[in-house]
Amino acid sequence: MKASLDIAVEVQSEPFAMDYGYEAALQQRTDIGAIVSFTGLVRDFNETPDVTGLTLEHYPGMTERTLVGIGEQAAQRWPLQAVRIIHRVGYLTPGDPIVRVLVASAHRRDAFNACDFIMDYLKTQAPFWKKEHSNEGVYWVKERHTDQQDAARWSSSATL
Known part of the structure:
Protein backbone atom coordinates (compact mmCIF):
# COMPACT_ATOMS: atom_id res chain seq x y z
CA MET A 1 0.00 0.00 0.00
CA LYS A 2 1.43 3.36 -1.03
CA ALA A 3 1.71 5.90 1.80
CA SER A 4 0.06 9.26 1.33
CA LEU A 5 1.94 12.43 0.52
CA ASP A 6 2.02 14.99 3.32
CA ILE A 7 2.53 18.61 2.20
CA ALA A 8 2.60 21.42 4.76
CA VAL A 9 3.27 25.10 4.13
CA GLU A 10 3.78 27.91 6.62
CA VAL A 11 4.22 31.61 5.83
CA GLN A 12 5.14 33.45 9.00
CA SER A 13 6.86 36.51 10.38
CA GLU A 14 8.29 34.66 13.40
CA PRO A 15 11.82 33.24 13.30
CA PHE A 16 12.26 29.47 13.10
CA ALA A 17 15.01 27.21 14.42
CA MET A 18 17.42 25.66 11.95
CA ASP A 19 15.96 22.20 12.64
CA TYR A 20 12.34 23.39 12.46
CA GLY A 21 10.06 21.08 10.47
CA TYR A 22 12.29 18.02 10.66
CA GLU A 23 10.26 16.03 13.19
CA ALA A 24 6.98 16.91 11.48
CA ALA A 25 8.34 15.67 8.15
CA LEU A 26 9.20 12.30 9.67
CA GLN A 27 5.95 11.75 11.63
CA GLN A 28 7.21 8.34 12.79
CA ARG A 29 7.03 6.92 9.27
CA THR A 30 9.17 3.93 8.36
CA ASP A 31 8.92 4.44 4.58
CA ILE A 32 11.25 7.47 4.64
CA GLY A 33 14.88 6.78 3.79
CA ALA A 34 16.07 10.37 3.34
CA ILE A 35 15.17 13.89 4.34
CA VAL A 36 16.90 16.66 2.43
CA SER A 37 16.61 20.22 3.67
CA PHE A 38 17.55 23.65 2.43
CA THR A 39 17.63 26.77 4.57
CA GLY A 40 18.07 30.15 2.90
CA LEU A 41 19.53 33.05 4.89
CA VAL A 42 19.57 36.83 4.44
CA ARG A 43 22.96 37.89 3.06
CA ASP A 44 24.66 41.21 3.78
CA PHE A 45 25.15 41.78 0.06
CA ASN A 46 23.05 41.49 -3.09
CA GLU A 47 22.31 44.39 -5.43
CA THR A 48 24.53 46.52 -3.19
CA PRO A 49 27.49 45.34 -1.10
CA ASP A 50 26.00 46.68 2.15
CA VAL A 51 22.57 45.12 2.73
CA THR A 52 21.41 45.95 6.26
CA GLY A 53 17.97 44.34 6.05
CA LEU A 54 15.30 42.85 3.86
CA THR A 55 11.53 43.28 3.88
CA LEU A 56 9.56 40.39 2.38
CA GLU A 57 5.98 40.98 1.31
CA HIS A 58 3.55 38.42 -0.06
CA TYR A 59 0.02 37.88 -1.28
CA PRO A 60 -1.72 36.01 1.60
CA GLY A 61 -3.74 33.00 0.53
CA MET A 62 -2.30 32.97 -2.96
CA THR A 63 1.20 32.46 -1.57
CA GLU A 64 0.22 29.38 0.42
CA ARG A 65 -1.72 27.88 -2.51
CA THR A 66 1.25 28.47 -4.81
CA LEU A 67 3.69 26.81 -2.40
CA VAL A 68 1.41 23.77 -1.99
CA GLY A 69 1.16 23.59 -5.79
CA ILE A 70 4.94 23.63 -6.13
CA GLY A 71 5.15 20.77 -3.62
CA GLU A 72 2.54 18.86 -5.62
CA GLN A 73 4.49 19.41 -8.85
CA ALA A 74 7.59 17.97 -7.17
CA ALA A 75 5.57 14.93 -6.03
CA GLN A 76 4.43 14.35 -9.63
CA ARG A 77 8.09 14.10 -10.69
CA TRP A 78 9.55 12.12 -7.78
CA PRO A 79 8.10 9.64 -5.27
CA LEU A 80 7.89 11.74 -2.09
CA GLN A 81 6.46 11.07 1.34
CA PHE A 117 13.23 21.80 -7.91
CA ILE A 118 11.08 23.30 -5.14
CA MET A 119 13.60 26.07 -4.48
CA ASP A 120 13.94 26.90 -8.19
CA TYR A 121 10.16 27.12 -8.59
CA LEU A 122 9.70 28.98 -5.30
CA LYS A 123 12.17 31.65 -6.50
CA THR A 124 10.32 32.13 -9.81
CA GLN A 125 6.64 31.35 -9.12
CA ALA A 126 5.79 32.24 -5.52
CA PRO A 127 4.26 35.71 -4.99
CA PHE A 128 6.93 37.18 -2.71
CA TRP A 129 8.44 40.63 -3.14
CA LYS A 130 11.75 41.66 -1.61
CA LYS A 131 12.74 45.17 -0.63
CA GLU A 132 16.38 45.56 0.39
CA HIS A 133 17.64 48.10 2.89
CA SER A 134 21.21 49.35 2.56
CA ASN A 135 23.36 52.36 3.32
CA GLU A 136 22.45 53.52 -0.20
CA GLY A 137 18.70 53.47 0.56
CA VAL A 138 15.74 51.14 0.11
CA TYR A 139 14.93 49.46 -3.22
CA TRP A 140 12.91 46.56 -4.65
CA VAL A 141 14.98 43.54 -5.65
CA LYS A 142 14.88 42.86 -9.39
CA GLU A 143 14.16 39.46 -10.87
CA ARG A 144 17.32 37.55 -11.77
CA HIS A 145 17.76 35.99 -15.17
CA THR A 146 19.70 33.14 -13.52
CA ASP A 147 16.67 32.22 -11.38
CA GLN A 148 14.60 31.81 -14.56
CA GLN A 149 17.37 29.71 -16.13
CA ASP A 150 17.51 27.47 -13.06
CA ALA A 151 13.74 26.87 -13.19
CA ALA A 152 13.78 26.31 -16.97
CA ARG A 153 16.21 23.41 -16.66
CA TRP A 154 13.43 21.31 -15.09
CA SER A 155 11.44 21.39 -18.32
CA SER A 156 14.10 19.17 -19.88
CA SER A 157 13.55 15.43 -19.44
CA ALA A 158 17.33 15.10 -19.07
CA THR A 159 17.10 16.47 -15.51
CA LEU A 160 14.74 13.81 -14.23
Whole structure:
Protein backbone atom coordinates (compact mmCIF):
# COMPACT_ATOMS: atom_id res chain seq x y z
CA MET A 1 0.00 0.00 0.00
CA LYS A 2 1.43 3.36 -1.03
CA ALA A 3 1.71 5.90 1.80
CA SER A 4 0.06 9.26 1.33
CA LEU A 5 1.94 12.43 0.52
CA ASP A 6 2.02 14.99 3.32
CA ILE A 7 2.53 18.61 2.20
CA ALA A 8 2.60 21.42 4.76
CA VAL A 9 3.27 25.10 4.13
CA GLU A 10 3.78 27.91 6.62
CA VAL A 11 4.22 31.61 5.83
CA GLN A 12 5.14 33.45 9.00
CA SER A 13 6.86 36.51 10.38
CA GLU A 14 8.29 34.66 13.40
CA PRO A 15 11.82 33.24 13.30
CA PHE A 16 12.26 29.47 13.10
CA ALA A 17 15.01 27.21 14.42
CA MET A 18 17.42 25.66 11.95
CA ASP A 19 15.96 22.20 12.64
CA TYR A 20 12.34 23.39 12.46
CA GLY A 21 10.06 21.08 10.47
CA TYR A 22 12.29 18.02 10.66
CA GLU A 23 10.26 16.03 13.19
CA ALA A 24 6.98 16.91 11.48
CA ALA A 25 8.34 15.67 8.15
CA LEU A 26 9.20 12.30 9.67
CA GLN A 27 5.95 11.75 11.63
CA GLN A 28 7.21 8.34 12.79
CA ARG A 29 7.03 6.92 9.27
CA THR A 30 9.17 3.93 8.36
CA ASP A 31 8.92 4.44 4.58
CA ILE A 32 11.25 7.47 4.64
CA GLY A 33 14.88 6.78 3.79
CA ALA A 34 16.07 10.37 3.34
CA ILE A 35 15.17 13.89 4.34
CA VAL A 36 16.90 16.66 2.43
CA SER A 37 16.61 20.22 3.67
CA PHE A 38 17.55 23.65 2.43
CA THR A 39 17.63 26.77 4.57
CA GLY A 40 18.07 30.15 2.90
CA LEU A 41 19.53 33.05 4.89
CA VAL A 42 19.57 36.83 4.44
CA ARG A 43 22.96 37.89 3.06
CA ASP A 44 24.66 41.21 3.78
CA PHE A 45 25.15 41.78 0.06
CA ASN A 46 23.05 41.49 -3.09
CA GLU A 47 22.31 44.39 -5.43
CA THR A 48 24.53 46.52 -3.19
CA PRO A 49 27.49 45.34 -1.10
CA ASP A 50 26.00 46.68 2.15
CA VAL A 51 22.57 45.12 2.73
CA THR A 52 21.41 45.95 6.26
CA GLY A 53 17.97 44.34 6.05
CA LEU A 54 15.30 42.85 3.86
CA THR A 55 11.53 43.28 3.88
CA LEU A 56 9.56 40.39 2.38
CA GLU A 57 5.98 40.98 1.31
CA HIS A 58 3.55 38.42 -0.06
CA TYR A 59 0.02 37.88 -1.28
CA PRO A 60 -1.72 36.01 1.60
CA GLY A 61 -3.74 33.00 0.53
CA MET A 62 -2.30 32.97 -2.96
CA THR A 63 1.20 32.46 -1.57
CA GLU A 64 0.22 29.38 0.42
CA ARG A 65 -1.72 27.88 -2.51
CA THR A 66 1.25 28.47 -4.81
CA LEU A 67 3.69 26.81 -2.40
CA VAL A 68 1.41 23.77 -1.99
CA GLY A 69 1.16 23.59 -5.79
CA ILE A 70 4.94 23.63 -6.13
CA GLY A 71 5.15 20.77 -3.62
CA GLU A 72 2.54 18.86 -5.62
CA GLN A 73 4.49 19.41 -8.85
CA ALA A 74 7.59 17.97 -7.17
CA ALA A 75 5.57 14.93 -6.03
CA GLN A 76 4.43 14.35 -9.63
CA ARG A 77 8.09 14.10 -10.69
CA TRP A 78 9.55 12.12 -7.78
CA PRO A 79 8.10 9.64 -5.27
CA LEU A 80 7.89 11.74 -2.09
CA GLN A 81 6.46 11.07 1.34
CA ALA A 82 6.52 14.60 2.76
CA VAL A 83 7.23 18.20 1.82
CA ARG A 84 7.57 21.08 4.29
CA ILE A 85 7.96 24.68 3.13
CA ILE A 86 8.41 27.40 5.75
CA HIS A 87 8.87 30.96 4.46
CA ARG A 88 9.25 34.13 6.46
CA VAL A 89 7.81 37.53 5.66
CA GLY A 90 8.34 40.93 7.23
CA TYR A 91 11.59 42.63 8.14
CA LEU A 92 14.70 40.43 8.40
CA THR A 93 18.37 41.18 9.00
CA PRO A 94 21.53 39.53 7.63
CA GLY A 95 21.94 36.04 9.01
CA ASP A 96 18.20 35.52 9.60
CA PRO A 97 16.69 32.41 8.02
CA ILE A 98 14.20 33.24 5.24
CA VAL A 99 13.09 29.87 3.92
CA ARG A 100 13.30 26.23 4.92
CA VAL A 101 12.37 23.38 2.61
CA LEU A 102 12.36 19.75 3.75
CA VAL A 103 11.68 16.87 1.40
CA ALA A 104 11.24 13.27 2.57
CA SER A 105 11.51 10.32 0.21
CA ALA A 106 12.46 6.67 0.27
CA HIS A 107 15.66 7.52 -1.63
CA ARG A 108 18.18 10.36 -1.32
CA ARG A 109 18.42 11.25 -5.02
CA ASP A 110 14.66 11.84 -5.26
CA ALA A 111 14.78 14.00 -2.12
CA PHE A 112 17.76 16.04 -3.39
CA ASN A 113 16.21 16.61 -6.81
CA ALA A 114 12.80 17.51 -5.39
CA CYS A 115 14.30 19.99 -2.90
CA ASP A 116 16.31 21.67 -5.67
CA PHE A 117 13.23 21.80 -7.91
CA ILE A 118 11.08 23.30 -5.14
CA MET A 119 13.60 26.07 -4.48
CA ASP A 120 13.94 26.90 -8.19
CA TYR A 121 10.16 27.12 -8.59
CA LEU A 122 9.70 28.98 -5.30
CA LYS A 123 12.17 31.65 -6.50
CA THR A 124 10.32 32.13 -9.81
CA GLN A 125 6.64 31.35 -9.12
CA ALA A 126 5.79 32.24 -5.52
CA PRO A 127 4.26 35.71 -4.99
CA PHE A 128 6.93 37.18 -2.71
CA TRP A 129 8.44 40.63 -3.14
CA LYS A 130 11.75 41.66 -1.61
CA LYS A 131 12.74 45.17 -0.63
CA GLU A 132 16.38 45.56 0.39
CA HIS A 133 17.64 48.10 2.89
CA SER A 134 21.21 49.35 2.56
CA ASN A 135 23.36 52.36 3.32
CA GLU A 136 22.45 53.52 -0.20
CA GLY A 137 18.70 53.47 0.56
CA VAL A 138 15.74 51.14 0.11
CA TYR A 139 14.93 49.46 -3.22
CA TRP A 140 12.91 46.56 -4.65
CA VAL A 141 14.98 43.54 -5.65
CA LYS A 142 14.88 42.86 -9.39
CA GLU A 143 14.16 39.46 -10.87
CA ARG A 144 17.32 37.55 -11.77
CA HIS A 145 17.76 35.99 -15.17
CA THR A 146 19.70 33.14 -13.52
CA ASP A 147 16.67 32.22 -11.38
CA GLN A 148 14.60 31.81 -14.56
CA GLN A 149 17.37 29.71 -16.13
CA ASP A 150 17.51 27.47 -13.06
CA ALA A 151 13.74 26.87 -13.19
CA ALA A 152 13.78 26.31 -16.97
CA ARG A 153 16.21 23.41 -16.66
CA TRP A 154 13.43 21.31 -15.09
CA SER A 155 11.44 21.39 -18.32
CA SER A 156 14.10 19.17 -19.88
CA SER A 157 13.55 15.43 -19.44
CA ALA A 158 17.33 15.10 -19.07
CA THR A 159 17.10 16.47 -15.51
CA LEU A 160 14.74 13.81 -14.23
